[in-house]
């Protein structure tokens with residue numbers, strides 16, 4: 405028997421419908437940039453959890469070295485066919501896509517935005533790589549086209565950030581959110597958060613949601629701590645295994661987050677699944693797509709979770 409699911413949270417699909425009037429798909433493009441945790445500025449091996457080789461950035465990597473327009477043209481036919489989408493956003497997903505001089509950033513963003521099939525930009529970056537001139541450029545573009553800044557905050561707790569080898573503090577993220585709120589009101593900021601590190605405090609999800617509420621961010625994207633091959637975490641875990649969250653524990657964290665989050669903030673994703681399951685060491689449920697999806701949905705429904713109920 406089919407039954408109606410009550411809406412537990414503001415889903416990304418509704419936000420896209422409200423913003424663009426229909427199904428919209430992100431086309432991954434490679435900016436050709438790197439990260440301060442990869443080029444030796446802060447570190448060389450990347451953040452402790454990050455396996456760019458195995459991530460969905462794979463698609464973007466195929467286009468590295470190609471002009472932005474050529475990358476978009478190469479991917480669009482397949483996406484149109486496969487997902488039946490009619491609206492597209494250029495997605496600078498992998499690495500730190502504001503980690504360059506303004507002239508270069510302007511050139512790649514404007515090239516993507518001027519593609520006739522592209523309705524806007526999604527730009528992934530780190531909170532320590534958005535100086536004011538970059539924010540001002542984003543705001544200038546956002547007054548002409550849709551701009552979403554995907555900000556990899558991961559945690560608002562310093563012990564976790566240190567353990568994840570992020571190379572920036574929680575205060576750095578708060579400063580970035582503050583400056584974005586003040587200088588870039590047209591930019592749709594979406595904050596990426598990761599829960600399940602052994603260093604997380606029991607209040608990590610609740611506190612993170614309440615911080616987002618203060619800065620007028622538009623969206624949040626959640627993922628669980630995953631231990632993937634070829635990462636610092638994998639090496640640590642093999643030397644001395646540490647606990648990761650069970651699916652039930654993670655669902656509880658997601659519920660805490662949602663209940664403390666303003667109902668005006670959309671949720672783009674509640675968990676991640678490993679792109680290459682054989683490379684996911686833990687937690688095992690990260691290898692599946694539908695098991696965590698259904699479990700988290702049922703958990704939220706059974707608990708009567710409502711976004712913002714405890715904010």
Ligand code: SF4
Nearest residue numbers: 439441450451454499
């Ligand atoms: S998590 Fe982001 S900032 Fe860190 S190494 Fe990976 S792409 Fe770079």
